[in-house]
Amino acid sequence: MAKANIGIVGAGIIGLSTALNIQKRLPSAKVTIYADRFDNETTSHGAGGLFRPNVEHLLGVDPDTVTRWSVEGFKFYSSLASSPEAATSGQMIMPGYVFSNTPVKDPLYKRLVYSFRELTAIELQKLQVDYKYGYQVTTVITYVPVFLPWLMVKFKDNGGRVEKRTVKSLEEFVGVHDMVVNCSGFRSRDLVGDKSVYPVRGHLIRIKAPWIKYWIYTEDSAYIIPGYDEVSIGGIRQKDNFNLEIDPKDTEGIKERCYKLWPSLKEAPVLREWVDLRPHRDPLRLEQQVIQYPSGPLKVVHNYGHGALGITLAWGTSIDAANLVVEGLTQPGSKL
Numbered sequence: 001m002a003k004a005n006i007g008i009v010g011a012g013i014i015g016l017s018t019a020l021n022i023q024k025r026l027p028s029a030k031v032t033i034y035a036d037r038f039d040n041e042t043t044s045h046g047a048g049g050l051f052r053p054n055v056e057h058l059l060g061v062d063p064d065t066v067t068r069w070s071v072e073g074f075k076f077y078s079s080l081a082s083s084p085e086a087a088t089s090g091q092m093i094m095p096g097y098v099f100s101n102t103p104v105k106d107p108l109y110k111r112l113v114y115s116f117r118e119l120t121a122i123e124l125q126k127l128q129v130d131y132k133y134g135y136q137v138t139t140v141i142t143y144v145p146v147f148l149p150w151l152m153v154k155f156k157d158n159g160g161r162v163e164k165r166t167v168k169s170l171e172e173f174v175g176v177h178d179m180v181v182n183c184s185g186f187r188s189r190d191l192v193g194d195k196s197v198y199p200v201r202g203h204l205i206r207i208k209a210p211w212i213k214y215w216i217y218t219e220d221s222a223y224i225i226p227g228y229d230e231v232s233i234g235g236i237r238q239k240d241n242f243n244l245e246i247d248p249k250d251t252e253g254i255k256e257r258c259y260k261l262w263p264s265l266k267e268a269p270v271l272r273e274w275v276d277l278r279p280h281r282d283p284l285r286l287e288q289q290v291i292q293y294p295s296g297p298l299k300v301v302h303n304y305g306h307g308a309l310g311i312t313l314a315w316g317t318s319i320d321a322a323n324l325v326v327e328g329l330t331q332p333g334s335k336l
Contacts (some may be wrong), residue, residue, distance in 0.1 A: 060283030069316025281305025
């Protein structure tokens, strides 16, 4: 039985998670990651990492499938958070609050997280927030600046290879790999001509606020998410905005909303700001394809378009992507 030779395009949370799951399914396979952006250069690096899946932000995907992906994700992240690996993997079990002026009715994450309960009117009054409804939720936060390097170490320890390279077309891999997994996110617009992938511009501010030991999420584009030694405040979701520069108006808007929500943040020093384009697609793309290039056919599995749910859904969709790789390689005429 010949060893499978697999290429993965993209080194963000989706690419690395997919790589590890392929190694798990095919331990003898040769797996190579190709990317021109790694670690803190990736979109994933700036994510808040709060595990809070919801169906309404994932159009076009069957709710049962979203649930299955979310179950796998929480199983993975929570197991890391309660293991000795947590010291280096970046998972934290943390309580927090969801505030809204409309009731949150039976959200998907309610059945997955450690705890979920509605706050009483007296509790809301004590918290001094201007919202009609509040919920106390204990979940997992993944501190991505730590998690991405951890994933890369695991991948390399399993024999994985990495090549820093700008891939201009998947045709470059015809005759090189038995299968290529496209985890290029927003770059898929150019790599495979998928113009249905669109940017949802994100902007968050990292501040020094060591007294914040809980997260807060609202329906008004204001959230507070602690990391290891910093706190992220945000945010924005600007569809089809391609601007990668920090917009001072967005900065002031985030500060105004978050300081109003939680006044104790006002004197926290700003460490840095992050702006990037979340790759969104309705629905996200997770499927096999054989692309016919002039130089020959190429077997491809696509796994991209997760948008703001990249961290939450990465592990679950990557399990499915790995299964699709195995399925594609075991078809008649394949090497596996």
